[in-house]
Amino acid sequence: MRSMMAPAVLSHKLSHTMPVSEPHSPVEYAANPTTATVLKVLAVGELIGDKMPGVPNRTDMPGLGFRMLSGGTCGALLNEAEGKLVVQGAVAGGFGAVVGSFLFMRLRLWIDDELGLPDPVVALAEDALTIAAGWLIVDSISIEPVSEAAAS
16 A cells, blocks of 8 residues: 555564664665664655645556565565565565555545545545554564574
């Protein structure tokens, strides 16, 4: 539903379960606390920016491509963190991002048109759903905490 929410929530989780001060792999870069902070700021900026007039539909390019890249990257990082095949995670994450973009755009339009709820109310509910769903997904991943000494 948002291109930056998944990376922000995933990086937050990784930074609390396997924090790394000197990263060497993609998942270690995502686990870096500075990365997590930057991604959270970008995610908040996207939540605010999405409310501005003239923002293109999430299913238009290049936004859809960025969502697919974001989802694919998150899927790859999740699989790397869990010791699974990175390519499968990338494909699943990219596919899920595209499906979610179209599905939730349709749902939002239906709620706006059929139920007559004001768009700002629907947008805020969608943001809450995005954050909650993202947290539930990353909270379910099993990553054993790693100390900085053990990572060296």
